[in-house]
Amino acid sequence: MLYREALNRAIDEVMSVDETVVTLGEDVGLYGGSFRVTEGLVEKYGEKRVIDTPIAELSIVGNAVGMAIGGLRPIAELMTGNFSLLAFDQIINHMAKLRYMSNGKLTLPMVVRFPQGVSKQLAAQHSESYEQMLSAVPGLRVLSVNDVNYAYHALKYAILSDDPVVFIEHELLYNKKGEVDFTQELDPFKARIAKEGSDITIVSYLKMLDDVMLAVPEIEKELGCSCEVIDLCSLNPIDYATLSKSIEKTSRLVMVEEDHKTGGYGTQIIAWAAEEMFYALDAAPLRLAGEDVPIPYNRKLELASIPTPESIAQKVIEWGRKNDV
Amino acid sequence: MLYREALNRAIDEVMSVDETVVTLGEDVGLYGGSFRVTEGLVEKYGEKRVIDTPIAELSIVGNAVGMAIGGLRPIAELMTGNFSLLAFDQIINHMAKLRYMSNGKLTLPMVVRFPQGVSKQLAAQHSESYEQMLSAVPGLRVLSVNDVNYAYHALKYAILSDDPVVFIEHELLYNKKGEVDFTQELDPFKARIAKEGSDITIVSYLKMLDDVMLAVPEIEKELGCSCEVIDLCSLNPIDYATLSKSIEKTSRLVMVEEDHKTGGYGTQIIAWAAEEMFYALDAAPLRLAGEDVPIPYNRKLELASIPTPESIAQKVIEWGRKNDV
């Protein structure tokens, strides 16, 4: 099953049993969704539950908030995270805060989902990552999974949860293949150990995790060590328990992300480790991230602006040598 | 001179010599500005250069971008940072990126300024801090000064700079008193040593720096140590040179900010230190920040949600004792 099919299946299953679930967004209905995540749903559930919206992101999220207040469980799709900026007021000032401001009188069972990140030459206004901003907002859960099985379970959880969830996907993951275990009970807030190891803890998430996995064989060969790779899955809350267990074992931490180096999401992981795991660390942690530039169109420049399997391997090996790994 | 008067003076001086400078925002003209920063300007420069806008933040910033393209030097005021969310698309996708996407053909000499932070019981939709988001955007300079003298010099610099600058103020600093040295040449991107010391480096900025200064005497007394306090002034770029010099001297780092603990601005400072200054640090760094909750209205809850001079003193002392400072 493809990643996008797993998402489709999760939405479909929930819609088929709970008629309060609706999904809305640009081209999610008749067109089948820009990335085909909502394909086939309008035929099954009709235009009143699979709602094509105008190009009005502030309203897409704002309407979803109102639908949730009115007793529905909306899933709002934004075509890409880049357009989520137009909805930041609704996401941050409304979706995240209404429950708290009302002292719990309002409940907002809703999901905002979108893909993000560097795809292929979509240029600066279509290639950004926004998890660092959204994971810093109290009142939002942020899920962002790499794995196909997790995609199914995490999205299903998000829809059924009574809390507002931002569900971040990646344009390059939609066609990823994987098995889904439909019978499993899976906690989407628990980090996934993508690979066990004993000498370096490498933390990543979303698409970059695949690049890390591609880099690992060379790292292990060159450094003669074994890497433990952790897929965060939930960006907020963070499963610190899994992280600390791993760091206690390896004493070394590497964080890899696609976001920019300055202020990117991984600063939270490194800052946490510096505060809470300082004495467990044998070496300065390493954080690999994108350059501090808007994403350029040209393919070579674009690839030079973010970590790649090659650059990850190279930089971790360099760091490993310098730090006696 | 008050902080807000220093800002007013900076704008006034530049407007008087450069007629391409305009300022726009809600109630900046006839009303004199919500926080009186633009007081008196419309009388001097007329309604065409001191422009009252409708309540349309996306347009306020979007128009400023267009004015800059058209050869003006706009200063856009947003009533508070909380409303800047409505303008995030223009700030991030346009103001920050147009120069890069055009390969330098476009230049955007503009400033977006706003106050932010916890004032007094303005509740969740009026009390947030957004520097962590905006400082993570390549293409934006972010200045946020604590000191009255710096307020004057940094804003003047920002207006005259050919780059887009986000200038973040704090509602509780506007009536702060200080001397301005008009003859000084001051680099607003250089951090300010608010107090020299030898044993702990405390980094902060904006309003929280004043709270740190209030906490320092007790910290020094209780721990029998001397604190060096650094006011970042520029949140992006960061003056790492000043920071590393201080940390090399003290071997200890504390970061204090008003933003939330998870994903707040200070994660960048701690993550940088962990990566680059790890072997210079004798103790785990400490980061004091707001709780991970929306800001509540009730005064006691509100104060419990952010660091205060008392809580800063208490937590630094506790940390110092545990870490043999």
Place this chain on the structure above:
Amino acid sequence: MNKLLAEEMYYLMVLGRAFEYAAKENYMKGNVSGFLHLDIGQEGFSVAAIKAFEKGDIFSTYREHIMAMARGIEPKAVMAELFGKATGVSGGKGGSMHLFEPSRFFYGGDAIVGGHIPNAVGCAYARDLQGSEDGVMVIFGDGTTNGGAFFESLNIAATHKLPLLFLCENNEYAIGTNIKRAAPFREQAKKAEPYMLTYEVDGMDAEAVYKTVREAQKNIQEGHGPVFIEAFTCRYEGHSVSDSNAYRSTQEMNHCKAKDPIKRFKKELQEKWLCSEDEIQTIEQKAQKTVEEAVEYAQNSPEPQPNVLFENVFYEERKNVVS
């Protein structure tokens, strides 16, 4: 309208005004803080609109104390909220701008100008899907009709023929900026004309507001889609308690106060509903007493417990460390 309702409305207006003055007084004393937006001068509008929109959901702005009370939220729970007390309608976490009571279908107080309008659209969508008839009313000021959220909502509500009543309180000012300096014309209903049926009404005339909202709701109930009402009003005080109101001349203020909605409605009570001076006094005294009791209640109520700070961030209290 009948006599009983007229009396109730008069009671709510008088209560509203007394409440607002009491709130102001307690702001001066330091019992109330933050932004405090008073509805004095607009009581007729606020009470009539809410009472006319009998059933259905209501989304309002930050200037909503009187509306909340007209919707049946206890004055003491509103005053306690202004005092930031645990007994407040939002437990002391929301304050003046954030009064919520879903059991009364009142989703009150949004402090982002225009931010609640897309929410109301979404709720109208939900009601439509659920087959409920009463629809949704969203209330906002003239300064709100220049922002993207408002426009997008007109378009969406009209496209889907949603059961939504847009109610614009045009007091001609957004803080210190007159509407004629923020829009090309004074009448904001013009903006809605391409999309839906519009009405203009004198917002200082409670009876007229009542009738217009009734008619509009009927239209909605009959499935004709959204409606826009513009009510011209006047606020007597500054934008919030901290605004000096210096941008309006004494002349303008006098002109504005001459149309007092409470005096006008009192006359109607007397002339049309034949209420005696006694009956009216009884109402006024009751209102006064209710406000006094509300203040006392707020004063004596406990502060929220410290741990409340961490409660209701989420519905499911899930620890940050999961396993």
Place this chain on the structure above:
Amino acid sequence: MNKLLAEEMYYLMVLGRAFEYAAKENYMKGNVSGFLHLDIGQEGFSVAAIKAFEKGDIFSTYREHIMAMARGIEPKAVMAELFGKATGVSGGKGGSMHLFEPSRFFYGGDAIVGGHIPNAVGCAYARDLQGSEDGVMVIFGDGTTNGGAFFESLNIAATHKLPLLFLCENNEYAIGTNIKRAAPFREQAKKAEPYMLTYEVDGMDAEAVYKTVREAQKNIQEGHGPVFIEAFTCRYEGHSVSDSNAYRSTQEMNHCKAKDPIKRFKKELQEKWLCSEDEIQTIEQKAQKTVEEAVEYAQNSPEPQPNVLFENVFYEERKNVVS
């Protein structure tokens, strides 16, 4: 219009179409990537609008190759940009959606639907302040007229009587969503009517577009404030090269293509301007050759240097570590 201009316009239309097909071909070959939005079917509209708006600033969307060339940007610099080469109009950093040439007052290519409209408003403000007469033109699609940025701009432009021409290219589709499913009516000019003078024009008729834009610019130059033009057009291809266009029936496509703007303008050239078959062929060959040369140029141009990645983030290249 005179014969010379008519010939130039025809040249630009033919050039435009050939350019777009060449771009598509090179996308299939992998020389061009990212989002590629073709303007085929709308050449008459794009060329006529730009030529009519002789002077003044232009802000466009991502579907702007032909507009950029009509404004005088070299076809080879546009093609090189699509190839991501250093010689591209944006140095290979922008790509198809981001063509900028301030020396020709063309601020191209915004990829955020509606995002460029507030920028155009700001630029019109600047021109007004500077006393320049020609004003600003902003071009956008029918799908853009449902978003907040568009509405706010109508209001602001009208309030300040700015020299701004809103030009809506209504091809009835926003990707796969028909305008009638995203707005309550097909004609988007209705939305502008409360604010400004509006025109509707057949966007497949280049001459009509030319005349309307001329008239509108004259209006602006005379200081009457903003104007709105809606041109009904038809795009022949999918939204972008990666869109299969499956949501439009063959019948709809045939109907649409029957109005071909190039064929129509060719007829005008022949009948009104008495161009000979020879003259026309010369133009067509020149256009074809220019496109071929543009592709060759793009192909042979160098990639950007690696260090370009870090350039032009800021105007002042200030190091992160200051002291």
